[in-house]
Amino acid sequence: xxxxxxxxxxxxxxxxxxxxxxxxxxxxxxxxxxxxxxxxxxxxxxxxxxxxxxxxxxxxxxxxxxxxxxxxxxxxxxxxxxxxxxxxxxxxxxxxxxxxxxxxxxxxxxxxxxxxxxxxxxxxxxxxxxxxxxxxxxxxxxxxxxxxxxxxxxxxxxxxxxxxxxxxxxx
Amino acid sequence: xxxxxxxxxxxxxxxxxxxxxxxxxxxxxxxxxxxxxxxxxxxxxxxxxxxxxxxxxxxxxxxxxxxxxxxxxxxxxxxxxxxxxxxxxxxxxxxxxxxxxxxxxxxxxxxxxxxxxxxxxxxxxxxxxxxxxxx
Numbered sequence: 001x002x003x004x005x006x007x008x009x010x011x012x013x014x015x016x017x018x019x020x021x022x023x024x025x026x027x028x029x030x031x032x033x034x035x036x037x038x039x040x041x042x043x044x045x046x047x048x049x050x051x052x053x054x055x056x057x058x059x060x061x062x063x064x065x066x067x068x069x070x071x072x073x074x075x076x077x078x079x080x081x082x083x084x085x086x087x088x089x090x091x092x093x094x095x096x097x098x099x100x101x102x103x104x105x106x107x108x109x110x111x112x113x114x115x116x117x118x119x120x121x122x123x124x125x126x127x128x129x130x131x132x133x134x135x136x137x138x139x140x141x142x143x144x145x146x147x148x149x150x151x152x153x154x155x156x157x158x159x160x161x162x163x164x165x166x167x168x169x170x171x
Numbered sequence: 172x173x174x175x176x177x178x179x180x181x182x183x184x185x186x187x188x189x190x191x192x193x194x195x196x197x198x199x200x201x202x203x204x205x206x207x208x209x210x211x212x213x214x215x216x217x218x219x220x221x222x223x224x225x226x227x228x229x230x231x232x233x234x235x236x237x238x239x240x241x242x243x244x245x246x247x248x249x250x251x252x253x254x255x256x257x258x259x260x261x262x263x264x265x266x267x268x269x270x271x272x273x274x275x276x277x278x279x280x281x282x283x284x285x286x287x288x289x290x291x292x293x294x295x296x297x298x299x300x301x302x303x304x305x306x
Contacts, residue, residue, distance in 0.1 A: 058288060058289040058290075059193075060270065060279065060282075060289075060291055061193070061195075061224055061225065061276060061279070061291060062224070062274050062275050062276020062277075062278070062279045062291075063270060063273060063274055063275060063276075063279075064273055064275060066273075067269075067270060067273060070267065070270070070282060070289050072284070072289060077264040077265075077267060077282055077289065078267060079267035079269050079270045081269060108268060108269065109267075109268075110267060110269045163269070166269060166273070167268070167269055167272045167273070168272075169272075169273065
């Protein structure tokens with residue numbers, strides 16, 4: 001058995017203690033999804049519910065193509081919108097029928113259709129990184145942070161900005 | 172202030188325009204009448220629905236609806252069927268705010284639940300403005 005000095009042992013104990021403190025590090029819940037071949041996320045606090053996507057969707061005429069229609073969620077009527085145009089993602093060739101995220105922020109709410117729900121995770125806040133300057137210009141206004149998820153870069157979107165710009169006619 | 176209990180006492184009389192897979196609703200107070208259109212009828216003041224919104228394919232016969240508004244009246248010609256219904260006011264829903272902000276057809280006013288479906292309620296006055304603009 002190798003001999004270790006008391007100081008080294010105390011340092012190791014301090015490190016271990018710090019690791020325990022790390023468990024209590026603030027975390028953030030992320031709803032991670034695929035859209036247009038990329039990975040995105042919204043903060044969980046802004047997503048009221050995730051619907052499987054097979055809800056009956058009602059077409060409403062006189063809307064831009066980014067409005068898929070409306071759904072009836074236990075008596076509450078929610079719009080269902082697509083973000084491809086707003087985020088400058090390739091326009092889907094087929095009808096997008098993945099999960100619907102019910103988002104709510106700054107007094108606005110809507111269903112957001114995604115290609116696929118990937119995961120809902122709690123991550124240490126420290127794992128969120130500032131978005132790089134190399135981010136595509138079309139995404140820059142909406143990406144609040146980047147995070148690594150299973151080796152993939154996930155862009156965390158600012159849902160308040162998304163809703164505000166969508167309401168103002170973008171996308 | 173009108174509460175949910177009061178809303179349950181109120182009703183909403185509507186005229187439904189069934190056009191193939193699409194059904195639109197109008198408040199019945201603006202509809203004076205409707206009958207099958209005869210080609211011999213005078214076409215003065217008649218606006219084809221196709222000039223106001225895209226017409227879905229339907230084998231239904233052509234109808235002529237008489238609409239009255241505070242500024243007068245006009246005739247709407249369309250292919251479809253007409254139905255009068257009276258729904259509880261609780262089945263009326265405001266257009267979701269993002270859709271209200273983004274609508275490209277000003278006549279889209281609200282939504283109504285009818286037989287498990289959500290239908291678009293059109294604003295007859297806005298529709299009249301649109302009809303005036305195209306006629």
